[in-house]
């Protein structure tokens with residue numbers, strides 16, 4: 001079964017769809033060098049194909065029922081582990097249908113008394129090395145959107161670096177995530193769902209427990225923040241969020257986790273205002289203040305000043321604390337609205353929310369996120 005239709009109409013599409021990678025990324029300033037590197041690496045490859053509604057044919061329905069292969073076991077425990085990090089879960093050695101699957105019948109778990117669904121992108125080369133531990137990204141969609149929408153919003157699959165990750169797109173109960181004022185009672189189980197999902201994924205795919213990451217947009221980005229503040233977020237090495245709806249953890253003292261945190265925000269965001277606002281359950285903090293909360297949780301003192309850079313169309317702010325370089329990074333995009341920044345084509349936000357200023361193309365956030373995840377592991381990151 002595919003996902004249900006969206007319950008609420010999207011904002012009108014105000015531009016005709018354009019081909020992806022229609023225009024080159026605008027690169028300006030030394031700070032964009034990392035973006036440039038990723039893009040240059042990404043350009044030659046055209047490996048990605050898209051499989052819609054294709055089932056995952058691994059047949060690993062009894063999670064954990066299949067023993068790890070001999071290779072996986074011996075690599076994990078024997079002397080030959082010099083060459084590979086230890087394969088982790090029982091999912092190592094199983095082949096899977098590669099590409100993107102939105103087939104919820106094959107991708108669901110029981111959690112909190114509900115059938116919870118996820119969509120998944122499995123790199124084309126997965127079967128070739130299904131005993132190697134793969135890094136994982138859990139990417140959470142926006143309010144009333146779906147995992148499939150988010151797949152085409154962050155578009156990890158369209159970058160060579162992104163093709164090195166299993167990307168899983170959990171689907172929220174009724175299209176929403178815990179912590180927002182519009183969340184349902186059934187969203188109370190979302191944090192436990194993440195833990196249950198990780199356990200299932202670890203039994204089904206060959207995951208690197210040292211390199212698991214979280215991203216999200218809007219409601220999904222706010223949930224990523226809530227997850228970061230929770231024990232359920234402990235397995236993840238780093239977090240990245242675009243225009244997060246920061247309704248919860250709305251104070252410095254309500255959270256005591258140390259996490260690698262990357263955020264981007266449009267200065268013209270009318271949904272979750274850069275300068276904060278709202279009241280009661282709908283209150284969100286000013287982004288600079290929220291960023292500083294994370295810096296302090298990460299070991300900076302309130303008097304520590306961030307380093308900043310000014311690029312064409314956006315600024316960056318970064319705090320280095322406790323010996324960790326840029327452990328809290330924030331990007332502010334001058335002319336962007338409530339969107340996942342995209343410079344090189346039309347992501348879901350550009351296609352559906354052009355009217356709320358998603359078409360600003362000064363920053364391509366996805367390669368920034370991939371570079372960010374590449375910097376962090378559970379081992380080298382903050383401990384809690």
Ligand SMILES: *[C@@H]1O[C@H](CO)[C@@H](O)[C@H](O)[C@H]1NC(C)=O
Pocket residue numbers: 020021042043045046047048157158159160
């Ligand atoms: C990204 O998508 C475009 C358009 O489909 C394609 O031409 C390009 O090869 C893709 N890049 C990668 C790295 O997959």
Ligand SMILES: *[C@@H]1O[C@H](CO)[C@@H](O)[C@H](O)[C@H]1NC(C)=O
Pocket residue numbers: 088089090198199202209235
């Ligand atoms: C995956 O399973 C392995 C083996 O049981 C375990 O060591 C590892 O911690 C698990 N990782 C996660 C993220 O559950």
Ligand SMILES: *[C@@H]1O[C@H](CO)[C@@H](O)[C@H](O)[C@H]1NC(C)=O
Pocket residue numbers: 057058095096097098124127
């Ligand atoms: C990977 O293995 C699955 C299950 O055997 C198979 O259906 C799929 O076609 C394979 N994909 C590739 C790219 O070889």
Ligand SMILES: *[C@@H]1O[C@H](CO)[C@@H](O)[C@H](O)[C@H]1NC(C)=O
Pocket residue numbers: 050100102148149151152
């Ligand atoms: C992702 O976007 C591409 C290009 O617009 C489209 O062809 C594809 O159907 C989309 N995939 C999903 C799952 O929405």
Ligand SMILES: *[C@@H]1O[C@H](CO)[C@@H](O)[C@H](O)[C@H]1NC(C)=O
Pocket residue numbers: 001002104105108114115116117172173174
């Ligand atoms: C998961 O998908 C099934 C089948 O498409 C659907 O009946 C169920 O409501 C979904 N679960 C949630 C929590 O949305």
Ligand SMILES: *[C@@H]1O[C@H](CO)[C@@H](O)[C@H](O)[C@H]1NC(C)=O
Pocket residue numbers: 256
């Ligand atoms: C963080 O807060 C939790 C819950 O209030 C508490 O149990 C824990 O001891 C605190 N940890 C630190 C390091 O302060």
Ligand SMILES: *[C@@H]1O[C@H](CO)[C@@H](O)[C@H](O)[C@H]1NC(C)=O
Pocket residue numbers: 031306307308309316317318325326
């Ligand atoms: C740290 O952030 C600053 C911007 O504040 C940037 O110029 C620098 O390149 C970043 N360093 C790393 C290692 O990411």
Ligand SMILES: *[C@@H]1O[C@H](CO)[C@@H](O)[C@H](O)[C@H]1NC(C)=O
Pocket residue numbers: 267310313314315332333334
């Ligand atoms: C970027 O920084 C410069 C210098 O502080 C400032 O004038 C400009 O308004 C900033 N732009 C954004 C989008 O914050």
